Each structure stands twice: as structure tokens, then as C-alpha cells.
Amino acid sequence: MAIKVEEKQLTLLERLYVLEVVRGIALTTGHFFRNMAVHIARLFGLAKDKKGSTTFQYPEERRPLAPRLRTLHRLTRREDGAPRCVACMMCETVCPAHCISIVAGEHPNPLIEKYPTRFDIDLGLCVFCGYCVEACPEDAIRMDTGVLEFTSFSREGMVYDLNKLLARSETPKPNEESKVKTA
């Protein structure tokens, strides 16, 4: 069913504009004092669950990240410290940005057939779709580090190799997002 959104002509009082200005200012000042009260209360250690402003004082204060948020990749390790990756090339195949390149090598352990001798992710190309994580049949690649800052002065610096990806192989603890994390 359709509803009309017809709006009446402005009345003389509204045309005079003074009342409208007062109404608008009343609304914005209301917000100002409400937020200011929260700021002051927080200054004295009260109202911890409220926030006076919607913004965050980055980089000192970090936005809480959702658990599902896809962030910097990491590779997980086996118990003996070797990468869990078996170089099955699933992530390389599914990657829509073609930013993963893997070179497979033969593993000395006969129970593990292959392992990656090279595993490069070019973060300058990565679109953070998370397909690699979904495609991995070994839980070898994850995107749960919570790291959002990985900048570099050069394009080469954006290419993360096996060592850099394995450096964060431990599972990050939850609620660690307030700490400053840099790549």
C-alpha cells in the first residue's frame, strides 16, 4: 500500500523562522549538555558504561572490534612449530585478488606430504574478503589477529612472507583490542 508523504505549506510562524531556530538550537544544546554531563561524570570516574562522544581518540583509544572482524592474516603452527599449512593451494585458488602465492616443498615427515617453502600474501592487493580462511581445510590461515595497522613505505614492504605471517601464530587473547597493536 502506498502512503502519501505530502507536506503542508509552511505556516506564517514557520516562515518567520525564529521559532524554528529556537527549536533547532534547543535540540543541539540539549545534546551538548547531555554529552557534557557524561564527560564530567566520567572525569570523576562515574558513568563508565556511557560515552560522552561517539568518536574515539585514536590512536590512544581503540574502537572495540567485533570478534568476526577480518583483520591481518596469520598462519598457525603445529605442535613442533612447523606451519600447519600443507600447501594445498586452496586459498591461492579461491583468492579473488590473486594476492597469495605459495611454493610447495616436500616434507621429510612421510605423514605430511607437502609444506610451503614460500607463502607470500601481498597485502597491497588483498581485499579482506576472508575466502582464504573459509577455504582452508587445515585451519592453517586465520584472520583474527585484530591488527588493523600494517602500513609500509614501499610495495615490497606490503608483501608478508612465511616468517612474518607465522610471527603471530599464537591465538590472540580476547578483549585485547585496547592495547596498541602495530604490525
Next chain:
Amino acid sequence: MLLNMGPSHPAMHGVIRIKVIADGEMVKDCDIDIGFLHRGFEKHCETGTYTQCFPYTDRLNYVSPLINNFGFAMTVEKLMGLKVPERCEYIRVIMSELSRISDHLTCVGASAMELGAFTVFLYMIKAREWIWELVEEVTGARLTTSYARVGGVKGDLPSDFDGKCRSVLKQTAEVLDEIDTLVKRNRIFYDRLRDVGIVSKELAASYGMTGPFLRSTGVEYDVRKATPYHVYDRIDFDIPVGRRGDNYDRYLVRMEEMRQSIRIVEQALDQIPEGPTNVDAEGKIIPPNVMADLGKFGKTAGLLKNEVLIEPTLEGTQKRFHDRVRADSKEAWIPPKEQVYSNIEALMNHFKIIMLGHGVRPPKGEAYGAVEGGNGELGFYIVSDGTDRAWRVRCRPPCFPIMGGLHEILVGDQIADIIATFGSVNMIAGELDR
């Protein structure tokens, strides 16, 4: 006098060039120059598999990427004749409507800011932030969501989604009322928008304009009502229509549409079925490395009864949620991780879906699927030749017909009115230029 507005102009959203022949302050003639953000979306879709197209669709209308995701998924499903689980349909409705609200919030906020109402912009972006936080919690990204999959969505809603969503909607409704207080009866805002940028029914129809632009002229056309997709036919909502087709009517239509979207989400949250839950799990949760190693070395006795402690970005895709959000079809079905880790059949299925030339392969044919995007009818036309890549993908961006007719709308108004009219178009260069 020939005046160039754009391609990079502070008041032009995105890169677009308007060549204006001005007579004093009046626009005598104008020409719109588009294509500065052309990325070759359609061609890209032909080179990648169907699954790989979803990140591209994120970047069409980048203010409401979820609607694009679902539109594309829906068309491929149509091609394959797939039936999506009911719960998944509801998730799609909820996420689409949240995206629509964020789209309209951005449009109204940005166009009000260009007319000098900066407070409106800040309040609306604040509300959009709440919605994007919800989107982040569900999809794992704020903007480049890639949430839809052929035959379903990536994961189920988080457990506390219902309450959070309702409180966000309540707060958003309050923001909308505040915006109405600030600008609706504000004389400056009213006079800048009323009877400016008038579109007639005939003009809108002849150019093929849809969405709030068409509805502001009084034509009751909404894809959600005209050809109900997902589960929109089970939900009670109204289509707001204007009468004059001017900028003010478009503002009112957008504001009312956001309220209707809130209504839709609330109803969908009430109606959403729990869906089938896989009950063979015994409640034992083991780490993925343990499960994968046990499966690999043949210690599979009773392994399937366990649930895996899944990677947080894959939350909601576990075996017990899997049937709720993914179609039961091996052609498009990436198995839950528990099965991939523990048995060879699922692992093979997993590989088959991802391997080049073996993935999602719709039969030969063609399909057109349309969803109601933020700006109007967003259509995808896909021709399949039976392989895992589309032979041809055509996207019908809702902005494109509007921009095609914009030069007729702008003529006769003043130069300053270009900003107001252009703001009400909500031109998104990502979907316009594709």
C-alpha cells in the same frame, strides 16, 4: 558561459563532471560526463568464478554493499534453481533493510550538509555508525562485507543480534525524529528544496528511473512489492510516494522509507524462524588442529559428534548453524568445517567447490534478478554457458538512468540548485560507472 563542475568538486559525491551552460545564475543547458570510476565490474565478473564475484559486488553501491551481495546471489540461485533456507531469507531481508537505512542516512545527511545543515550530517553519520557496527558484527567487515554466498549467506546471525538490532533501530528512529525537528519545517531547507529539481512522472518513466526518484513523482513502484523476492511478501510495509517530484518530496520519501525499513526489520526479527539445528553434536568442543589431525590419521570414531572451536571470523558457519544459512545442495554447498576436518567425502566436496572449473556451475541459460537497492531497482543479468564462470554479467545500476535524465532536470534551475538536486540523486560512482 560554460562552467565545469567536477570531476573533483567538493560538492560532487564521487567523481563526475557536469558541464553547465550558464546564463547568469540560471542553468540553460547542461551535460553530464560519467565514467571516471569505471573499473570494468562486468568484465571482471566474467574472469572470476561466481564466488569470486561477491567482493566485486561490494564495491558497486559501497554504502549498501549487502543489497548488492544478495542481488547477485539471488540471480545465480535463480539460474541454478536453488532454494535458500527460510532463515537465510529472513537474514537477507534484515541485512538488506539495515543497508537501506544506512544508504538513505548517508544520502540525506550528505545532501543536507551541502545545503549548510552540518548537524544533520553528524547525527545521521552517528546513526549510520551504529548500523555499520551491527553489520561488522554479522559479516566481519563494515563495508566490504562479502557476506552472501551462492545458496545462502556466510554465517548465522550472532546470538545477541536480536537485542542489539532492536536497540539500534530504536535509537535510529529517535535520530530520524531529531532530523525532522531540525530541517523538515526549516524555512531555509524547505525553500532550497521545494519545487526545485522537479521530475514529472513521464520523464521519470521514459528514462527508466526507479527508487525514491520515481516514487517522489507519485508512481507506486517498488521491486519489493512489484515482484516480491526473499520473504518481502510476508512482511507488512508501505511504499511512501510523493506528489510533486521535487527535492523536498524525495527527502520526505527517503525519511519515510527509513521508518518503513525499521518496521520491516522489526517484523522480520519477530518472524525469523530458528531453522533446522543439527542435533548430532554431543556438545564436546575441540580445537580445529586436534580435529583435523585426528581425521587425517584415521582416528575418526565418533569424531563427527564433536563440534569444532571455530576461527572467530568464521563464527556462525558451524555444523549446527550450517543448515540454517546454506542451501542443501552439493552444487553450491561448502561443507561445515567439522565435516571437512573429519571425513574425506566432505573434504572432496570442499575441494570441488573451490577448484577452478569445478565450483558453482549453473546450467546453460540466462537469468535476470532484481532487488530494490538504495537508489532503485538494482538488477543483475547473468548468462551462463555451463562453466564455473559467467559468460556475461550485466548490472543495471539504479543511478544510471537517473544520471541519464539529470540534464533535463537541472535545466531551468539555478546553479546552486545543482547541488541540492544532485544530492537528492544519491549518485554512487561505484555503481554508476561500475
